[in-house]
Amino acid sequence: MKVERRRSIALGLIVGAAVLALIAVPAVFTAMAAVASFSGCFLACSAPEPVDGALWTGLTLVLLALPVVAGLMAARVRSMRGGLMFLGFAAVLLGGYLALQRVI
Numbered sequence: 001m002k003v004e005r006r007r008s009i010a011l012g013l014i015v016g017a018a019v020l021a022l023i024a025v026p027a028v029f030t031a032m033a034a035v036a037s038f039s040g041c042f043l044a045c046s047a048p049e050p051v052d053g054a055l056w057t058g059l060t061l062v063l064l065a066l067p068v069v070a071g072l073m074a075a076r077v078r079s080m081r082g083g084l085m086f087l088g089f090a091a092v093l094l095g096g097y098l099a100l101q102r103v104i
Helices: 009-039 050-074 080-100
Strands: none
Touching: 009 050, 050 080
């Protein structure tokens, strides 16, 4: 039986930072689209679209989760409890953000 060894945490940090550098601009654009959808104002004002804002917020959270997941996979950290805690934390953040915007 072959036991898989964990890789270095430094490798996970490097991979996470590289993925963050790749998705930084799209994440900022989706966050700006979420704010514009919730408020209805970007360059000009219109009716707010809270459902669109919730979708853009969810996409932003997915984009921001990619560096964390890539870093954990590169370091070969396998923890189901850690993944569930991360999903729970992301759900609480999304719920809090939507509650602040009075969508839910």
